[in-house]
Amino acid sequence: MLQEQELKTFVEGTTNYFEVAAQQPASIGSPYLVTDGQPAVHDYTGMITITGKREGVVYFTAPRAMLTVLLMKMQESDFSHETMRDLVGEVANTISGNARRDFGRDFVISVPSVVAGERPEIPQTAGLRSFVIPINWRSHSAKLVVALK
């Protein structure tokens, strides 16, 4: 089960990502616990599997429109499906990797896997409760979902 301080690590990682990579801060909403089923996802979802001293999954899910603006802020000119997939994977990887500053090296992160579409296959996190960190950036909404043993 995720502790409050641990959740703060992911909130700070998300804040830092948008401040530095997008050069425009995001507004982070109050994290909440999903008690029934899986959180709804957006068009693109980048997932990191966590193993080692903790087990679970961290994923970043965002709508295409938000990713397009994010890419523009990064001076990208390629807005293809593949680049959208690349971006959500990289965001999930960066926030999860940054969390090792607090969790330590035994917080082992996978390479990103990415799903797209309305009903993607999100790995079942049996026995785990998912915390959702709402992200509001410009006029768009996205989520970071953290489910850890």
Add this chain to the structure above:
Amino acid sequence: MSHMNGNGHGNGGPRRSFKLMIVDDSNIMRRRIERSQNFDELELVGTAGNGLEALELFKKTDPDVVTMDITMPQMDGIECIEKIVEIKPAVRILVISALADKATAVEAMEKGANGFLNKPFTDRQLNEAIAELIREA
């Protein structure tokens, strides 16, 4: 290998040029590093999306400077650093990774990396890290 151009990083004498290889499993990150580095001394000789590709490319192009991600499929950056340093001990390697724990940075340096930059980074941070890398080359 030498030319006389300059961007304010030296003392006005003949300037070395360095062959650059960029290794990252993200196309976006590879393009970002290529676009954001502002050194006339650097000539991009190739990019790779994992450690295995990087190793092959390294043998073909003999880079002097490498930016290296760590978390990649097939062969990670730590293993790749170890192998390319065996081939060319004088290579200068800047690790650019999201992994923010000190132990990973220490391990990368022990394997032969010369610098470590955490993602996400600004253009300024990238260029300062590269400047440090080539100043000591």
